[in-house]
Amino acid sequence: MTDNSTPLSSRHVIDRLGIVIFALAVAGLFCPFVLFRANRIVAGEARYALDALPGWPGYFLLAAVGTGAVLALLRLDSRLRLAVSFAALAILAVGLGWAVDSVTPAGDKISRTAPALGFWLELLAFGLLAADSVVRLGLKPLSRIALLIAVSVAIATILLSGIWSDLSVLREYANRADVFWREAATHIALALGSLVAAALVGLPLGIAIHPTKRLRAVVTGLLSAVQTIPSIALFGLLIAPLAWLAATVPAAAAIGIAGIGAAPAMLALFLYSLMPVVSNTLAGLDAVPPAANVAARGMGMTDAERLLQVQLPLAFPSILAAIRIVLVQNIGLATVAALIGGGGFGVFVFQGVGQTAMDLVLLGAVPTVALAFASAVILDAAVELVSVKGRT
Amino acid sequence: MIEIEHLSKFFDETCVVDDVSMTIPGGALAVIVGTSGSGKTTLLRMINRLVEPSSGRILIDGKDISAIPPHELRRQIGYAIQGHGLFPHRTVGQNIATVPHLLGWDAAKVSARVEELLDLFQLDAAEFRDRYPSQLSGGQQQRVGVARALAAAPKLLLMDEPFGALDPIIRARAQEDLRQIQQRLGTTIVLVTHDMNEAIHLGDRIAVMDRAKLLQYDTPQEIVIRPATEFVGELLGSGERPFRLLSLQPLRPYIEPGEAPGAALDVDASLRDALEEALWSGRAAVPVRDGAGKTLGRVTLATAIRQAARPQ
Ligand SMILES: Nc1ncnc2c1ncn2[C@@H]1O[C@H](COP(=O)(O)OP(=O)(O)OP(=O)(O)O)[C@@H](O)[C@H]1O
Numbered sequence: 001m002t003d004n005s006t007p008l009s010s011r012h013v014i015d016r017l018g019i020v021i022f023a024l025a026v027a028g029l030f031c032p033f034v035l036f037r038a039n040r041i042v043a044g045e046a047r048y049a050l051d052a053l054p055g056w057p058g059y060f061l062l063a064a065v066g067t068g069a070v071l072a073l074l075r076l077d078s079r080l081r082l083a084v085s086f087a088a089l090a091i092l093a094v095g096l097g098w099a100v101d102s103v104t105p106a107g108d109k110i111s112r113t114a115p116a117l118g119f120w121l122e123l124l125a126f127g128l129l130a131a132d133s134v135v136r137l138g139l140k141p142l143s144r145i146a147l148l149i150a151v152s153v154a155i156a157t158i159l160l161s162g163i164w165s166d167l168s169v170l171r172e173y174a175n176r177a178d179v180f181w182r183e184a185a186t187h188i189a190l191a192l193g194s195l196v197a198a199a200l201v202g203l204p205l206g207i208a209i210h211p212t213k214r215l216r217a218v219v220t221g222l223l224s225a226v227q228t229i230p231s232i233a234l235f236g237l238l239i240a241p242l243a244w245l246a247a248t249v250p251a252a253a254a255i256g257i258a259g260i261g262a263a264p265a266m267l268a269l270f271l272y273s274l275m276p277v278v279s280n281t282l283a284g285l286d287a288v289p290p291a292a293n294v295a296a297r298g299m300g301m302t303d304a305e306r307l308l309q310v311q312l313p314l315a316f317p318s319i320l321a322a323i324r325i326v327l328v329q330n331i332g333l334a335t336v337a338a339l340i341g342g343g344g345f346g347v348f349v350f351q352g353v354g355q356t357a358m359d360l361v362l363l364g365a366v367p368t369v370a371l372a373f374a375s376a377v378i379l380d381a382a383v384e385l386v387s388v389k390g391r392t
Numbered sequence: 393m394i395e396i397e398h399l400s401k402f403f404d405e406t407c408v409v410d411d412v413s414m415t416i417p418g419g420a421l422a423v424i425v426g427t428s429g430s431g432k433t434t435l436l437r438m439i440n441r442l443v444e445p446s447s448g449r450i451l452i453d454g455k456d457i458s459a460i461p462p463h464e465l466r467r468q469i470g471y472a473i474q475g476h477g478l479f480p481h482r483t484v485g486q487n488i489a490t491v492p493h494l495l496g497w498d499a500a501k502v503s504a505r506v507e508e509l510l511d512l513f514q515l516d517a518a519e520f521r522d523r524y525p526s527q528l529s530g531g532q533q534q535r536v537g538v539a540r541a542l543a544a545a546p547k548l549l550l551m552d553e554p555f556g557a558l559d560p561i562i563r564a565r566a567q568e569d570l571r572q573i574q575q576r577l578g579t580t581i582v583l584v585t586h587d588m589n590e591a592i593h594l595g596d597r598i599a600v601m602d603r604a605k606l607l608q609y610d611t612p613q614e615i616v617i618r619p620a621t622e623f624v625g626e627l628l629g630s631g632e633r634p635f636r637l638l639s640l641q642p643l644r645p646y647i648e649p650g651e652a653p654g655a656a657l658d659v660d661a662s663l664r665d666a667l668e669e670a671l672w673s674g675r676a677a678v679p680v681r682d683g684a685g686k687t688l689g690r691v692t693l694a695t696a697i698r699q700a701a702r703p704q
């Protein structure tokens with residue numbers, strides 16, 4: 001039998017998720033920290049932290065990660081755990097920069113050094129610890145946004161400081177900085193543009209079909225059918241009709257509509273976005289208390305007044321939740337647009353896949369994930385902010 | 393004045409209000425009583441066109457309401473919905489200000505009115521004005537709902553079980569306040585309840601409904617003395633009828649000269665109060681005084697008992 005009576009039995013001291021974090025972090029210590037390649041194409045050579053960081057920095061990194069892993073194992077105050085995770089991540093970030101620096105021969109511009117499995121495991125471990133601590137802290141929406149800003153500033157500082165400038169991904173970036181920012185702008189334009197279009201169409205559409213059962217069934221049925229088409233198929237399906245449109249209607253071609261490029265990408269994203277916007281508009285309107293509707297009519301509001309003053313404000317959190325879903329979804333989906341010449345971060349991903357250049361894939365994927373993550377945090381906070389007040 | 397003429401309402405095949413006719417004089421307080429599902433709310437909602445009648449018509453001050461655009465009609469009529477129906481996303485102050493806003497009152501006037509109403513319903517303006525309905529107790533929500541109905545000082549007020557969630561003490565005070573508001577402003581009120589006590593206490597006229605039909609529409613005295621059907625009698629509670637009758641009779645006409653021992657009753661009390669006081673304190677007569685405390689005479693137990701008997 002186990003002894004539950006002692007107050008310091010392991011279950012009181014050990015954090016359950018901490019075991020996973022500890023295991024990941026310790027496993028990471030036994031894996032290579034960076035991967036060195038003399039040029040973009042040759043196979044890489046793994047370097048362990050102690051090789052890459054000779055002398056005290058290597059030992060310091062190992063000691064810091066080890067300490068962090070042990071602290072993660074313990075049931076500590078969430079604020080302390082968050083501090084531990086941030087400290088570990090900061091040390092890893094600087095450690096990575098130094099390691100890359102030290103394995104890259106002086107003056108060399110063609111070698112490529114990338115983080116290896118060991119670094120990724122540590123990143124996963126302490127990222128997990130940070131996320132878990134933030135959740136447990138139960139931060140208020142505005143504090144979460146403040147934290148997001150602080151983390152973004154920290155990452156920007158690292159990027160601008162140059163300690164990562166020899167990192168393979170950033171070398172890829174340095175080679176195509178102009179293109180990167182152009183594709184970034186395209187990516188955001190695709191994701192936001194389709195969202196705005198979906199909101200402008202979906203909201204009135206949802207409001208219009210809300211009172212009529214039959215219309216609702218037809219429209220939602222149609223839109224969910226669109227949702228089930230795989231994204232690549234939908235992008236592909238739109239090429240033919242848009243190409244036809246561009247060929248037959250000169251005006252369409254003049255405003256940039258073509259079978260391939262941004263137009264079909266925008267249209268596909270728009271179609272995907274319509275369903276969440278319409279269905280959340282309907283759900284939000286359905287959730288308006290019947291008594292509030294009757295009271296609004298009973299006091300002499302016209303249908304328009306009731307819509308603007310009662311129904312939409314009460315449905316707003318649900319509609320905002322749809323905006324959040326759509327934005328995060330579109331930031332991810334916009335990557336696929338590159339396949340049909342629509343541009344965006346997908347350009348790097350697919351180029352990278354084609355050239356089996358992992359660094360290039362990362363150059364497209366990491367900003368996409370960061371953008372989606374930041375939008376999710378900001379809009380989640382916004383949804384919470386508008387939902388808290390005045391809810392029963 | 394509200395004239396309801398042969399009003400019926402069918403939902404699908406079921407008749408929910410069946411050929412109801414009644415006239416509510418201007419400035420009167422009419423109470424609709426009846427069991428749950430008897431059609432009270434439906435009847436009330438036809439007066440502000442929230443429900444359109446299947447047949448029959450309603451005239452307000454001689455005008456057929458079917459000719460008035462619904463939202464304009466409703467802005468003239470106060471409506472306290474069953475179970476408050478406050479807007480959850482608006483503060484107490486904003487809720488009360490709904491109709492004044494729709495009518496385009498200026499901000500200062502609205503604000504003053506909100507304060508006045510909160511005051512009237514014993515809700516501290518500083519404390520409650522900026523709260524959301526979810527931050528109120530059930531009774532407070534209901535009072536805000538009634539205050540909202542009164543906001544634009546309507547000449548006609550429809551109230552659907554406005555005091556259901558109040559405790560007896562606050563309910564009595566709210567009923568008293570409603571009476572006073574009504575008398576001071578000359579408001580015509582139609583109030584729905586299933587509490588016969590409330591109906592007798594408040595009503596100038598009582599309409600008794602059962603299964604879609606209007607069984608009797610009369611003064612409280614007539615209803616108590618001559619219930620039209622067995623069901624109306626049942627609703628009154630046969631054991632309570634003498635006391636209900638007494639509660640409808642003020643003391644003043646029954647004061648006789650003479651002395652009586654013990655604490656005096658106020659002249660505004662009813663014969664029922666006199667009976668209770670006399671029985672409980674074991675006195676044969678109770679002294680009566682006016683508002684200033686001057687003794688006017690006495691009311692005897694014998695008088696109260698005689699007046700409790702059904703008039704022939
Ligand atoms: N919109 C509607 N559609 C169909 N039936 C309805 C509708 N509104 C009310 N009814 C039915 O009409 C009948 C009378 O309803 P009503 O709300 O007028 O009763 P009530 O006397 O106010 O009852 P309560 O005291 O419970 O509030 C009930 O049987 C109810 O189910």
Ligand SMILES: [Mg+2]
Nearest residue numbers: 432433474552
């Ligand atoms: Mg009712």
